[in-house]
Amino acid sequence: MSSEIDSSTLLSRATQLIDLARKAGADAADAVVVRSRSQSVSVRLGKVEGTESSESDDFSLRVFIGKRVASVSANPGFDLQALAERAVAMAKVSPEDPFACLADEASLSRSYPDLQLLDTTEVSSEMLREAGLAAEAAALAGKGVTNSSGAGASAGMGGLVLATSHGFEGSYMASRFGHSVSVIAGEGTGMERDYDFDSRLYYAELDDPAEIGRRAGERVIKRVNPRQVPTGKDVTVIFDPRVARGFVGHIAGAINGASVARKSSFLRDRMGQQVLKSGLSITDDPLIVRGPSSRPFDGEGVSGERLVMIEDGVLKHWFLSTSTARELGLETNGRGVRGGTAVSPSSTNLALEPGDISPEDLIRSVGNGFYVTELIGHGVNMITGEYSRGATGFWIENGELTFPVSEVTIASNLKEMFMRLTPANDIDRKFGVAAPTFAIEGMTLAGR
Numbered sequence: 001m002s003s004e005i006d007s008s009t010l011l012s013r014a015t016q017l018i019d020l021a022r023k024a025g026a027d028a029a030d031a032v033v034v035r036s037r038s039q040s041v042s043v044r045l046g047k048v049e050g051t052e053s054s055e056s057d058d059f060s061l062r063v064f065i066g067k068r069v070a071s072v073s074a075n076p077g078f079d080l081q082a083l084a085e086r087a088v089a090m091a092k093v094s095p096e097d098p099f100a101c102l103a104d105e106a107s108l109s110r111s112y113p114d115l116q117l118l119d120t121t122e123v124s125s126e127m128l129r130e131a132g133l134a135a136e137a138a139a140l141a142g143k144g145v146t147n148s149s150g151a152g153a154s155a156g157m158g159g160l161v162l163a164t165s166h167g168f169e170g171s172y173m174a175s176r177f178g179h180s181v182s183v184i185a186g187e188g189t190g191m192e193r194d195y196d197f198d199s200r201l202y203y204a205e206l207d208d209p210a211e212i213g214r215r216a217g218e219r220v221i222k223r224v225n226p227r228q229v230p231t232g233k234d235v236t237v238i239f240d241p242r243v244a245r246g247f248v249g250h251i252a253g254a255i256n257g258a259s260v261a262r263k264s265s266f267l268r269d270r271m272g273q274q275v276l277k278s279g280l281s282i283t284d285d286p287l288i289v290r291g292p293s294s295r296p297f298d299g300e301g302v303s304g305e306r307l308v309m310i311e312d313g314v315l316k317h318w319f320l321s322t323s324t325a326r327e328l329g330l331e332t333n334g335r336g337v338r339g340g341t342a343v344s345p346s347s348t349n350l351a352l353e354p355g356d357i358s359p360e361d362l363i364r365s366v367g368n369g370f371y372v373t374e375l376i377g378h379g380v381n382m383i384t385g386e387y388s389r390g391a392t393g394f395w396i397e398n399g400e401l402t403f404p405v406s407e408v409t410i411a412s413n414l415k416e417m418f419m420r421l422t423p424a425n426d427i428d429r430k431f432g433v434a435a436p437t438f439a440i441e442g443m444t445l446a447g448r
Helices: 006-021 078-090 125-140 209-222 241-254 259-261 321-326 360-367 414-419
Strands: 030-045 049-063 068-074 147-165 169-185 192-200 231-237 281-282 308-311 336-339 342-345 349-351 367-377 386-398 400-413 420-421 438-446
Touching: 006 030, 006 049, 006 147, 006 169, 030 125, 049 078, 049 125, 049 420, 068 078, 125 147, 125 169, 125 209, 147 209, 169 209, 192 209, 231 241, 231 360, 231 386, 241 349, 241 367, 241 414, 259 321, 259 342, 321 342, 360 400, 360 438, 367 400, 386 414, 400 414, 414 420, 414 438
Parallel strands: 231 367
Antiparallel strands: 030 049, 030 147, 049 068, 147 169, 169 192, 231 438, 281 308, 281 349, 336 342, 367 386, 386 400, 400 438, 420 438
16 A cells, blocks of 8 residues: 555656656646546445456646647656657647646745545455445345345545646645446336435545445335426426535636637636525635545645635636736636646635525425425536526425426526525535535426
């Protein structure tokens, strides 16, 4: 395990690569190694269906000559000098990019905290197999559960090694463990599927596989024999935390600086204006100890800090990498992420901060409405904000969840949905995007 965690050899190769690129004619350069180690086991109906194991150290070199930039990638074992010379040759014939550059030297992280992202627990394939089998057995034990779509368990680690020509050197690793199961209940046209899962940085913090299976069984049984409901306008829709997290992802996409620069965000002209209901805030914090999406520095060597992206409903920040910030006439806020050979802005530990009301009281306050547990399709236009997606869940009648509902569509515009959102107090911060249960008033529901 220690040899897999030690990044000193990779960091040495990265710095050598930069030196060779400078000697070959590059004005500036950075080299990054994306590390990955994983193993997983999948089971179905009591038998192992698949076992996978993988590891990789993927090198990328980015070189700058004036306003020209080029990037190349390679696997371990490549010829350092040949790769450096190739990158420089490509840069010389590349078109100019006025915004591509390394992060300003003054913004580089010179020291960074230990965020406790790595659990070195050794998890064997046998332990993964037993976890998958236990989750599936518990789910199938539920009365009315008729079949399994499979269960699985996984363990792995990943990280980043980064060196730049203007003095940054750093690396970090983070672990990730997971259990999941998916089962089926009912017969014929009344058949339904549901699932449950857990994912953590530390193995000991994972939910028990049997508990995950039990929850999956309970969820799917409640969904059997769903109905359609009549079409209606001005319907209050409550989003279960599972789908609430995805909805907060739409907010993150709308305030991503890259989308703003491309003019592909419906919030591109709303900086400093109210975009959520007063009292609501969206936070993003890369430095949470043991946070699911924490990182001591970003893909450019810049340490981010906790930002209130939307404060009291008012938009305060975009997610910014260096090149995106330059394009917008701003400065990076340490949200650059390496994706292959490119750097783009992204969120870290993102959260729609909770309200004061319990989810049960929120449901009671609705009277009649729709509680969504799953969304289908991709009917979200981030340029206009138009929102239309298939949905399943439960009908709310007299403040109580009653019968299961499917084959309906919910629709509105994200601008209006943001201003009508009321969060509950049940936020779970174990995911990279965290959100409580929340209600949105005034949506259109298309049913029978």
